[in-house]
Amino acid sequence: MDTDCIFCKIVAGKMPSSKIYEDSHTIAVLDIFPACPGHTLVIPRDHHADLFDTPAATLAHVARASKKVAHRLQEALGIDSVNIINNSGANAGQVVFHLHFHVVPRSGGDGLDFKLNRVKADAKYLEEMSSRLKF
Ligand code: 5GP
Ligand code: ZN
Numbered sequence: 001m002d003t004d005c006i007f008c009k010i011v012a013g014k015m016p017s018s019k020i021y022e023d024s025h026t027i028a029v030l031d032i033f034p035a036c037p038g039h040t041l042v043i044p045r046d047h048h049a050d051l052f053d054t055p056a057a058t059l060a061h062v063a064r065a066s067k068k069v070a071h072r073l074q075e076a077l078g079i080d081s082v083n084i085i086n087n088s089g090a091n092a093g094q095v096v097f098h099l100h101f102h103v104v105p106r107s108g109g110d111g112l113d114f115k116l117n118r119v120k121a122d123a124k125y126l127e128e129m130s131s132r133l134k135f
Pocket of ligand 1 (some may be wrong): 006031041095
């Protein structure tokens with residue numbers, strides 16, 4: 001546990017939260033600044049700052065719990081769509097440096113927009129970038 005971390009405090013029950021799910025590896029709590037009703041955070045019990053620091057096995061637990069939460073939101077709120085978001089690093093918008101997945105229920109006309117501004121790639125870019133990145 002990181003004593004300065006608010007999510008570690010929530011996991012330890014030292015800070016209040018609206019918990020909707022827990023298992024031996026994760027908890028899921030309502031976000032206190034919800035993007036929409038039902039916006040939930042899935043948090044591993046162990047402290048890891050972000051995606052880069054988190055062991056694959058822990059990520060698998062978080063992914064599994066996120067799927068459970070998504071189904072619960074579907075069942076309880078009647079939604080048919082969901083965004084799973086992870087911000088890793090300050091430049092990606094991360095504010096709380098204890099890895100978590102946002103599970104955001106989506107419905108028609110909810111006014112949310114997570115689309116990125118993109119333009120179609122040309123062949124040169126795809127060739128050069130894939131040769132830089134492939135491993
Ligand atoms: P990030 O930008 O790090 O991915 O998102 C952190 C999220 O944690 C934000 O959506 C924010 O609203 C939420 N949050 C911050 N403090 C608390 C808290 O004390 N309790 C809960 N439940 N959520 C929090
Ligand atoms: Zn923590």
